[in-house]
Amino acid sequence: MLSNAILISLAIMSAAAALNMLRLLKGPDLPDRILALDTLYINALAIIILLGLYLASDLFFEAALIIAVMGFVGTVAVAKHLLRGDIIE
Template structure:
């Protein structure tokens, strides 16, 4: 791996970690439930991207499979929370 790519991955890792910290602040402090749902969705996207960077850094495909599971779980979670906020119930 070239030093430029190694440095770019390190910078990306730091940026995604900082974005996750700021998103967690919005998740705990958010003024409304909609802000919290969006923060949770953004947190899953950042976790997904962080896993992809780790997978590229360690040359392992396990991180990519875990990122796929996080993406599916994040989609289902945000759909369920959005339905709960709109209707007040998840299962009809």
């Protein structure tokens, strides 16, 4: 039962990621694309947690945590770049 539920969840998450990709391609403005990328990394994190559940392995936790950290830093850096035209002040 659980593995079926995980497979269904993976399918739903893939649909969500596809919608994010559509928004990323369509834009229309830069903040929209950054928002799409931000959502995309959170979805990737969810997919990795699901994969860890599917394979019953605890090792995927570190990968998910690192994606969370790097994704946040990336979003902040690009948003700052839009605000100031410069990241390091």
